[in-house]
Amino acid sequence: MERFSDLLKGKFAFGCMRMQLDANGEVDLCNFREMVDRYLAAGFNYFDTAHVYYEGKSEIALREGLTSRYPRERYVLTNKLTSSCFEKEEDILPLFQTQLDACGVDYFDFYLIHSVLEGNYQKYTDCHAFEIVQELKKQGKVKHVGMSFHDSPEFLDRVLTEHPELEVVQIQYNYLDLDDPNVQSQGCMDVLKKHDKPALVMEPIKGGGLVFLPDAALERLEAAHDGSPAEIALRFVAEQDRVVMILSGMNNVAQMEENIAFMKDPKPLSEEAHRAIGEVREMIRALKLVACTGCRYCTDGCPMQINIPGVFRCINDGIKFPNRPTNHYGWVTKNGGKASDCIECGQCEDICPQHLPIRELLKQAAKRYES
Ligand code: SF4
Ligand code: SF4
Structure with a gap:
């Protein structure tokens, strides 16, 4: 994990999957630039995007709000290779160049094979995606290679055994999903430990689900007197020693300011906060909510355009x-x-x-x- 210590400033990432849009459905660049400025001024440097986020608009917003305004060494930029963006092996390099151009850079600090699960692993394998990203790394167009992952611990073990060259893995991890049967965050984290891989964490507040809580859960967290629901959720993840970066999908300056205040130096949670988390987890589970995180991966391909x-x-x-x-x-x-x-x-x-x-x-x- 020390390998990344010179590169990454703090554990708090600017995720560009959930951005504020204007009335025309375009990224609100004025707001985004202000957020970029405040984030960098606070001493952080990690930005995360993918070609599928807002159908390419996230990458372009990063060019307009970040890469055209700051020197390259001021930021770390992660992009991803998404299976739905290519049909065959020959499509991958042109797609990669499109991503570089859209972001306005000539290399990515991290390039992740995106959202690996049993359903798309064969496609990535057949199209030699893992070999191609290694070649990009040799050429200096990618500094570090990894994957983001959405499947079981057993499958993660298999992929990391077959691809020990992956340097880092992005997993979903939050206090609600530790032993959720569909996510198994803790099991995945244990597999990363077994393979000695650092973790990038996504969905630390489960797409807002750990902030917009039912009244009883909210009251229980407030009674712990250890921060807001967002703060408690993010500090819970920051306590895990394998975690090198936590992605937060903020979309306004106020959210960013709140997060910066405690993520500059995230303190361990109190014992009472841990007790409250345990109780809140049970309260939320009892409600049997739909475990949707609002990622919108499903919406682009829906022929009936259902939200x-x-x-x-x-x-x-x-x-x-x-x-x-x-x-x-x-x-x-x-x-x-x-x-x-x-x-x-x-x-x-x-x-x-x-x-x-x-x-x-x-x-x-x-x-x-x-x-
Ligand atoms: S239902 Fe759609 S938006 Fe919700 S988690 Fe699944 S892919 Fe993401
Ligand atoms: S039509 Fe129904 S099954 Fe098909 S993508 Fe849309 S929501 Fe999913």
Whole structure:
């Protein structure tokens, strides 16, 4: 892990998957530039993007807000090779060059094989993706190679055994998913320990799910007197010794300022906060929420243009806040298909990193909101 210590400043990353958009659906560059300036001024330096984030707009925002405004040595930039962005081996190098150009750089500090799971591993293997990124590393166009991962500990063990050259692995890790059967964060972390790999952590607040909590859970965390829900969730991850970077998908300056305040020097949580986390975990599990993180990987390929994460947010808000007027189903489906428009093609389930039974959940939503 020491290998990265000179490169990475702090453990707090600027994730560019969830960005503030303006009324036209474009990244709000004014807001983004201000966030970039504040983040760098606070002494951090790690930015994370992928070609699929906002259909390429995240990369371009990074060029406009970061790479064209700061010298290359001021920041560390991670990009990813996503299986849905190429069909065959010959597509990979042109895609990589497109990513460099979009970001306005001539190398990436980290390049990750994106969202590896059993469903796409064969494609990455058949297209020699692992060999190609090693070649890019030899050419200096990539400084470090790794993968982001969304499957079981057993499968992670297999991939790392077959690809010991991967230097770092990005996994989902937060206090709710430690032993969640679909995520198994702790099991994955244990496999990283076995293979002596550092961890980049995504979804530390589970797509906002550990911030927008039901009242009882919120009250329990407040009673621990050890910070806001976001702070407690992020410091919980920061305590894990294998973690070298925690990605936070902030989309406004206020969120960034709040996070900077405690992530500059994240303190260990108190025993009382750990007790509260344990209780809150049980409270949230009892609600049986849809475990959607809002990543939107499923939406691009949906032929019926269903706002899948929006529909799931309606379901979850209805469970978490039964006494609040949260029925915004009409609003989230106004620019696309409704849950009942699903033709059950299954594309979304192949790509969902949380392995959700999307078709079945949409049927339930249609019954609930459209009948
Ligand atoms: S299964 Fe339904 S929701 Fe999923 S991609 Fe196909 S049409 Fe869209
Ligand atoms: S349903 Fe799955 S792929 Fe779609 S936004 Fe939620 S977690 Fe992401």
